[in-house]
Amino acid sequence: QSALTQPASVSGSPGQSITISCTGTSSDVGSYNFVSWYQQHPGKAPKLMIYEGNKRPSGVSNRFSGSKSGNTASLTVSGLQAEDEADYYCCSYASSSPLVFGGGTKLTVL
Amino acid sequence: QVQLQESGPGLVKPSQTLSLTCTVSGGSISSGGYYWSWIRQHPGKGLEWIGYISYSGSSNYNPSLKSRVTISVDTSKNQFSLKMSSVTAADRAVYYCARDGGGRLRWYAFDIWGQGTMVTVSS
Numbered sequence: 025q026s027a028l029t030q031p032a033s034v035s036g037s038p039g040q041s042i043t044i045s046c047t048g049t050s051s052d053v054g055s056y057n058f059v060s061w062y063q064q065h066p067g068k069a070p071k072l073m074i075y076e077g078n079k080r081p082s083g084v085s086n087r088f089s090g091s092k093s094g095n096t097a098s099l100t101v102s103g104l105q106a107e108d109e110a111d112y113y114c115c116s117y118a119s120s121s122p123l124v125f126g127g128g129t130k131l132t133v134l
Numbered sequence: 135q136v137q138l139q140e141s142g143p144g145l146v147k148p149s150q151t152l153s154l155t156c157t158v159s160g161g162s163i164s165s166g167g168y169y170w171s172w173i174r175q176h177p178g179k180g181l182e183w184i185g186y187i188s189y190s191g192s193s194n195y196n197p198s199l200k201s202r203v204t205i206s207v208d209t210s211k212n213q214f215s216l217k218m219s220s221v222t223a224a225d226r227a228v229y230y231c232a233r234d235g236g237g238r239l240r241w242y243a244f245d246i247w248g249q250g251t252m253v254t255v256s257s
Binding site: 056060070071076081113115116117121124125126127128 | 248249
């Protein structure tokens with residue numbers, strides 16, 4: 025059982041926006057601004073998309089954005105494109121671990 | 135441009151010790167104050183953080199693996215390594231090495247990853 029809870033799957037049509045949630049507790053997501061998001065295509069290493077909750081590394085499209093409310097962090101992908109189809113993982117600093125991942129969400133572009 | 139490359143045996147016998155090395159190229163492991171992590175992914179499953187080490191040798195581990203894991207750094211070879219003892223079939227996974235971005239400011243996020251190496255545990 026993962027420390028952070030993500031939906032198993034989300035889907036959207038090209039051009040639409042989707043949001044993936046990542047629910048933790050007051051010991052991780054709720055207390056720290058160290059939430060990151062990763063995109064992973066099959067057979068590939070994960071790629072950092074968002075760090076510190078809402079910051080994009082150089083080279084990541086501004087169609088990807090992050091936010092947080094309480095114990096839940098979110099990744100929004102706007103203007104969906106076929107190449108966005110992948111698995112997405114959240115990760116948070118945690119007082120107990122200190123790094124925990126979510127179980128992952130499969131994004132399908134219809 | 136910094137790159138990471140994992141190396142080590144792809145097959146380990148049950149109860150033995152898994153040993154992997156991550157070689158850092160395109161930059162010095164000692165510069166920038168970065169932290170270096172090992173992360174694994176069981177087949178078809180999610181990511182699991184194993185532990186990290188700093189350029190100076192300070193380390194921290196996932197509590198669920200702490201009793202079996204040691205991460206070390208060799209600055210002269212620009213490498214850091216993972217040792218996991220008493221492996222079982224449950225340790226079969228792809229093992230990634232990764233850099234914690236932000237240097238001394240710590241992003242607690244992994245901006246550079248190796249390609250990953252599959253480790254199977256079998257006699």
